[in-house]
Amino acid sequence: MITAEDIVKKIDNCMESIKENIPYVPKTALVLGSGLGDYADGFEKIAEIPYGDIKGFPVSTVAGHKGKFVFAYVGGVPTVMMQGRVHWYEGYEMSDVVLPVRLMRSMGAETLILTNAAGGVNFSFSPGDLMLITDQISSFVPSPLRGENPERLGLRFPDMSEIYNKQLCDKARKAAKLAGVDLKEGVYLQTAGPAYESPAEIRMFRALGADAVGMSTAVEAIAANHMGMKICGISCISNLACGMTDKPLTHEEVKETADRTAPLFRKLITGLITEIG
Numbered sequence: 001m002i003t004a005e006d007i008v009k010k011i012d013n014c015m016e017s018i019k020e021n022i023p024y025v026p027k028t029a030l031v032l033g034s035g036l037g038d039y040a041d042g043f044e045k046i047a048e049i050p051y052g053d054i055k056g057f058p059v060s061t062v063a064g065h066k067g068k069f070v071f072a073y074v075g076g077v078p079t080v081m082m083q084g085r086v087h088w089y090e091g092y093e094m095s096d097v098v099l100p101v102r103l104m105r106s107m108g109a110e111t112l113i114l115t116n117a118a119g120g121v122n123f124s125f126s127p128g129d130l131m132l133i134t135d136q137i138s139s140f141v142p143s144p145l146r147g148e149n150p151e152r153l154g155l156r157f158p159d160m161s162e163i164y165n166k167q168l169c170d171k172a173r174k175a176a177k178l179a180g181v182d183l184k185e186g187v188y189l190q191t192a193g194p195a196y197e198s199p200a201e202i203r204m205f206r207a208l209g210a211d212a213v214g215m216s217t218a219v220e221a222i223a224a225n226h227m228g229m230k231i232c233g234i235s236c237i238s239n240l241a242c243g244m245t246d247k248p249l250t251h252e253e254v255k256e257t258a259d260r261t262a263p264l265f266r267k268l269i270t271g272l273i274t275e276i277g
């Protein structure tokens with residue numbers, strides 16, 4: 001069993017191995033999902049830390065997921081970005097899946113912006129839409145907080161009544177207006193992956209209140225909320241979920257739509273970070 005001490009020790013060891021390379025205390029942390037992988041390239045990079053250089057850090061195995069922290073000022077805001085995340089379906093312990101988010105909190109970031117590509121479950125969505133995550137369903141994946149609670153990080157039984165901060169949601173709506181984005185809103189449901197869902201599962205998820213489905217974000221949001229971070233989440237609806245069209249789903253389609261939507265997504269994220277200040 002992984003103990004609370006193991007978890008905090010791992011965070012501390014990671015911090016120790018990179019502290020000389022962290023250029024500033026970041027205000028905002030940003031997790032870049034599919035399609036946004038090259039977001040950091042639009043900014044002057046102050047520093048980069050490849051995950052492979054961090055002692056004990058999980059390194060993503062998904063092709064095309066570059067793994068590194070990038071430090072850059074976005075609209076004047078000192079930001080740390082995660083270029084490449086680790087997913088539970090890759091085989092890591094859940095405590096390792098959320099380690100990068102815990103590390104960014106240790107660096108000092110108080111706000112977390114989570115982005116991802118997700119399948120649209122709501123029939124009113126179209127591929128290429130952007131969706132503000134207003135709440136989530138994580139009941140189909142194990143909790144990242146399972147096991148002994150590291151008291152230094154947060155409470156044993158943390159409240160989850162406002163995982164996605166209402167003020168940040170308002171700022172995202174404002175940033176969307178300024179960027180000319182017709183921002184949709186809805187509930188994100190996380191599955192374990194890596195298989196896409198069956199049509200029957202998608203019907204079940206819709207009946208349960210989900211608007212979008214993905215394989216990454218809900219557990220990161222739980223770990224961040226546990227530590228008291230303010231969270232904002234935005235999904236790129238890369239496809240309509242399984243069974244909603246008669247086409248089979250492919251990772252290529254997901255990537256292609258996410259890439260096509262990236263310019264607008266980038267504009268929205270930059271506007272949002274600037275708006276948060």
Ligand code: HPA
Nearest residue numbers: 117118119213214215241
């Ligand atoms: N299902 C799960 N995860 C996803 C999907 C989907 O349809 N699209 C992008 N990520």
